[in-house]
Amino acid sequence: MNKVIKVKVKSKHIKSIQAGYPLIAEGAIEPIANDIEEGVIIDLLDENNRFLAKGYYGKQNKGRGWVLSRNQQEVINQLFFEERFNGAINYRKSLFDDAETTAFRIFNGEGDGIGGLTIDYYAGYLLLTWYSKGIYKFKNEIVAALTNVADWQGIYEKKRFDVKGTYIEGDDFVIGEEAQFPLIVKENGIQYAIYLNDGAMTGIFLDQRNVRKTIRNKYASGKTVLNTFSYTGAFSVAAALGGAIKTTSVDLANRSKSKTIEQFSVNGIDYESQAIIVDDVFNYFKYAVRKNLLFDMVILDPPSFARSKKHTFSAGKDYPVLLEQAIQLTEKNGIIVASSNCSTFNMARFKGFIEKAFNERGEKYKILEEYSLPEDFKTIKEFKEGNYLKVVIIQKRP
Known part of the structure; x- marks a missing residue:
């Protein structure tokens, strides 16, 4: 994961990257070799080879990855993910403190700084949804980071690597204690039966x-x-x-x-x-x-x-x-x-x-x-x- 590939951004897309646009659009970058692996870290450069942003390469709909940092020296490792997850969990402290609501999102992709990944909390269990093979390559670092910064009983996952975001069938359980389904969660005092191991959706x-x-x-x-x-x-x-x-x-x-x-x-x-x-x-x-x-x-x-x-x-x-x-x-x-x-x-x-x-x-x-x-x-x-x-x-x- 240490290898970084330098990629040129086409001139008409430079301003949007500089302005904070996080998606690396398919047409925004110069062609990359076909054998590049999803999950490779890329430095985005302007036409004069000046650094714009650092991200990862991963195919998601019409995107080709997401910006992760504006700091060229930042290393994308477990510590990076821990810092992002810590910030996201602190932002949602009021929901964790609300006994009447036990199901909510704790990490919302690019809104929390890592496009292509969402994490939902269901009464002590985490559900990770991966939207590209690129971010999925960091699964080990992400799970380890969550182990250090969050309290949970078990982790489940949904893979949506398909170009259209369709669910990929497979074993949804990742680590920890397996839940008993239906898992009953609360939302403003209303109870809902949810399933983390039964196809693309959970029930709510x-x-x-x-x-x-x-x-x-x-x-x-x-x-x-x-x-x-x-x-x-x-x-x-x-x-x-x-x-x-x-x-x-x-x-x-x-x-x-x-x-x-x-x-x-x-x-x-x-x-x-x-x-x-x-x-x-x-x-x-x-x-x-x-x-x-x-x-x-x-x-x-x-x-x-x-x-x-x-x-x-x-x-x-x-x-x-x-x-x-x-x-x-x-x-x-x-x-x-x-x-x-x-x-x-x-x-x-x-x-x-x-x-x-x-x-x-x-x-x-x-x-x-x-x-x-x-x-x-x-x-x-x-x-x-x-x-x-x-x-x-x-x-x-x-």
Whole structure:
């Protein structure tokens, strides 16, 4: 790992690197020999061979690595990782001290100084997600660093080395004591059953913590709630605990039903009093229109891209149409929770989608609240793409 390769940055990308942009884009650097290994440390130089930054080489989507330091003398070793992890853990001290929340992010990639790696905390267990072979080459140093700076019972990992970030099947357990699954975690007092050893996802998306709390505390009481793309029903559980009359959870995945039943059950909620439907959301929308169904609250949190037998959904292109259908099923004065984790557009454009959808339906609306990533999903202003989450709570006006 001691070998450092010098790489020229193309002239039009020098200013962005100097300004703190952390991603080494594919087109930002001069061609590197094909036999270079991912994980090699690279010094980025300008056209006059002046040092700009130090990083690692690793293929991730359209990136070719991440900047790690602006100090040419800094050594990327276990001590480097310990210092970064210490800072990240101290930044989240209030969450570690909160007995009502035992699941949150403790290291958020480039936001905490190391692009390509996230670390989540689940009731004493750590989950490392690797987004390139480049950062994975430092696994031993990273695990050793975590052993020195963090308290944990066991470590699990998810590998997303594929160009599109898809999960690579394999043994997810790394070291320590193996957890008993489901592992029950708390989030603002709500319990969730999670799995660190069962495929790409754990059972809950931690970035929606504040939104679930708001649904429970402010909007759910006395409401009928439709939760689309419901996954394991986390929003539905929050709504039910907030006093919703009934929740309806709709997701295409067959296992979503058993997973949602489990989430209701660990919170002492009678799942038989709720509706849990396995169906394509677009098919369900058509059914609901035919049956003249209306809901007091509709939650829209689709994936950035989804494909079923009859439909292909791309958030950047299709969100306004999806929202139009949700508006049709929302009562007057009802609430729509519109959410997207797509990083290719910002909040301003997302609000444009909302305006377009309501205009197409000839309906009025009022924006009540907006959310982006919670504080543990730390981001930096130099990398706006990292702040991907956009949530707008909307009231449909008479």
